[in-house]
Amino acid sequence: MIKDPVLEIKGLNVDYGLGDHAVHAVRDVNLTLHRGEVLGLAGESGSGKSTLAYGLTRLLPPPGVISGGQVIYHQADGPPVDVLSLSHKELRKFRWAETSIVFQGAMNSLNPVHKISTQLIDVIKAHEPTSTPASRLARAREMLSLVGISADRLESYPHQLSGGMRQRVMIAMALALEPRVVIMDEPTTALDVVMQRQILGQLIELRERLGFSVLFITHDLSLLVEFSDRIAIMYGGRIVEEAPAADLYRDSLHPYSDGLLHSFPALRGPRRELTGIPGSPPDQRSMPTGCSFHPRCPKAFEPCADKIPVLGEPNLLGDQARSVACWLHPARETVA
Ligand SMILES: Nc1ncnc2c1ncn2[C@@H]1O[C@H](COP(=O)(O)OP(=O)(O)OP(=O)(O)O)[C@@H](O)[C@H]1O
Numbered sequence: 261m262i263k264d265p266v267l268e269i270k271g272l273n274v275d276y277g278l279g280d281h282a283v284h285a286v287r288d289v290n291l292t293l294h295r296g297e298v299l300g301l302a303g304e305s306g307s308g309k310s311t312l313a314y315g316l317t318r319l320l321p322p323p324g325v326i327s328g329g330q331v332i333y334h335q336a337d338g339p340p341v342d343v344l345s346l347s348h349k350e351l352r353k354f355r356w357a358e359t360s361i362v363f364q365g366a367m368n369s370l371n372p373v374h375k376i377s378t379q380l381i382d383v384i385k386a387h388e389p390t391s392t393p394a395s396r397l398a399r400a401r402e403m404l405s406l407v408g409i410s411a412d413r414l415e416s417y418p419h420q421l422s423g424g425m426r427q428r429v430m431i432a433m434a435l436a437l438e439p440r441v442v443i444m445d446e447p448t449t450a451l452d453v454v455m456q457r458q459i460l461g462q463l464i465e466l467r468e469r470l471g472f473s474v475l476f477i478t479h480d481l482s483l484l485v486e487f488s489d490r491i492a493i494m495y496g497g498r499i500v501e502e503a504p505a506a507d508l509y510r511d512s513l514h515p516y517s518d519g520l521l522h523s524f525p526a527l528r529g530p531r532r533e534l535t536g537i538p539g540s541p542p543d544q545r546s547m548p549t550g551c552s553f554h555p556r557c558p559k560a561f562e563p564c565a566d567k568i569p570v571l572g573e574p575n576l577l578g579d580q581a582r583s584v585a586c587w588l589h590p591a592r593e594t595v596a
Pocket residue numbers: 276283285303304305306307308309310311312322323324364479544
């Protein structure tokens with residue numbers, strides 16, 4: 261597969277608040293989403309996953325501010341765009357037609373007083389104003405059946421659908437405009453495990469047919485191991501490891517990734533001992549010095565409390581597209 265970047269996040273910093281009291285929720289994040297891939301982003305609660313998603317789409321609620329970095333979007337035709345410098349008008353078009361977002365708890369964002377058909381058709385109409393009513397209805401039916409819901413459900417109100425169906429309606433809306441990038445922030449956490457897997461399975465199938473890229477955010481690493489191409493692990497606002505899903509599962513390099521992997525039962529392959537991670541996530545207002553994971557890390561040694569490890573390709577494996585920020589695996593460029 262040719263690595264064709266669609267979205268490049270470069271040195272992104274996001275704070276809540278200003279000055280001394282600012283919470284640095286996202287710190288120097290570099291992440292690239294390639295065409296047609298599913299990139300999973302995992303990390304404990306509070307690690308900054310949603311803040312990253314809000315920041316890169318410029319949907320940050322106050323007091324959130326982007327304090328540095330770039331988000332480069334590679335258009336299908338046209339020059340690359342720095343999303344962070346778009347005007348509000350440009351942003352609106354970009355946000356919906358090029359990038360779709362399904363946020364945490366999205367199933368509750370359907371309007372309870374309108375039928376599903378009205379809501380789906382409104383989205384299509386807003387972005388294809390020249391389409392005819394008949395073509396919009398046909399498209400709404402098609403989108404619903406794409407996510408496995410029978411078209412006669414168009415006439416239902418949200419409360420007449422199950423949680424899983426409402427969530428799938430939100431996914432249908434997100435896909436209705438054939439975006440090139442779909443960002444999903446814990447779109448399935450409110451659903452049971454069977455439903456989560458079913459929805460993700462459908463999404464992957466659609467991705468193959470429609471060719472979009474997905475940034476999938478969850479704290480459930482087992483889902484990502486199964487469904488994503490690559491996985492990035494976030495801790496204390498930083499990406500601490502990034503690797504192809506299979507490599508991360510087989511041989512994670514960062515002790516935090518290791519801890520996450522041993523926090524859930526494996527769906528396939530040999531059984532693993534479940535150990536969890538001792539301690540709790542750091543307080544963003546008073547981060548530990550050095551590597552922010554060091555107070556919880558079973559393998560911490562001398563440099564960990566002093567210096568922040570940089571995310572980079574580890575020196576030891578002269579291969580693979582994987583990177584880690586850990587003093588056990590110094591990055592090539594930081595080795596003297
Ligand atoms: N509006 C806000 N004001 C101040 N701090 C905030 C705000 N929203 C989030 N934060 C802080 O930013 C950090 C990252 O939060 P974020 O919601 O991005 O985490 P997350 O990884 O998405 O967690 P979860 O898995 O619970 O959704 C947390 O420490 C949180 O307390």
